[in-house]
Amino acid sequence: MARPRPVEFEKTKIVAENRRARYEYFLEQFFEAGIALTGTEVKSLRFGQGTIAESYAEVKEGQVNLINANIPEFSHGNRFNHEPRRPRKLLLHEREIAKMYQGVNREGMTLIPLAIYFNSKGRAKVELALAKGKKLHDKRETSKERDWKREQGRLLRDRG
Template sequence: MPKGAGKVIAQNKKAHHDYFIEETYEAGIVLQGTEIKSIRAGRVNLKDAFAKIQKGEVFLHNMHISPYEQGNRYNHDPLRTRKLLLHRKEINKLIGETKEKGYSLVPLKLYIKDGYAKVLIGLAKGKKKYDKREDLKKKAAQREIEKAFKERQRG
């Protein structure tokens, strides 16, 4: 995460399991009135979210922000498409990268930085089933090593 980043509100843990993350970018989000209040309350889900480039702009789809309880008629659609704010150079680079086969944009974290909601998006390449199995084996082996090391220290 970039230095100086504030409070992490939501993480997409499944992203690292399903994708190889090549690069990350920090982007601002265009929000409506009550959305930031819901985000600050931690009522966000990034699980099925993805970013897409349309007409030279980056949009975040399927990020669920629950309606704010005190929002009454000013509340928003929880699954609406939200625009991401990136520099033109970054967008142009992402356009080139996502045209390559197998690359997509996946949100990794949502956090508050200097009072603004930011999303960390990753340029991701999908993992095959055998890659996922390999990762699980590595994690299990690492856990075993740590467990044996702890037992050794005690004895």
């Protein structure tokens, strides 16, 4: 059974991407959220700095926070600089927050950030996914499938 294609958001400049997430998790539902940032955080992101490799999002008290995302201090930020790993509030509609809360609490899923990017209006956004963790045999299956697709492409290119 084929999995449905993920929802595509309008991304003009991708700042940070969590490439490992597609290997580690089954991604079920996708959301786009704004981030509440300070001035130096935005400047740091515009310079292409920031990582979300070890980050996750949590739903608490009706709001969603991005935890453990690293946006390094801005080089010219002097005393107004920000804390690099502080929790950042994500801006979502109540319905979306309710869906996330239900997925995390009832179905045992995790909220994983896939990318931080700037949209066409210049706003910083986060692409989130409700995900279920893969077991070791699922990861092996994924890598076998990926290798077979690569081999198929080689065979078709050589013969055709």
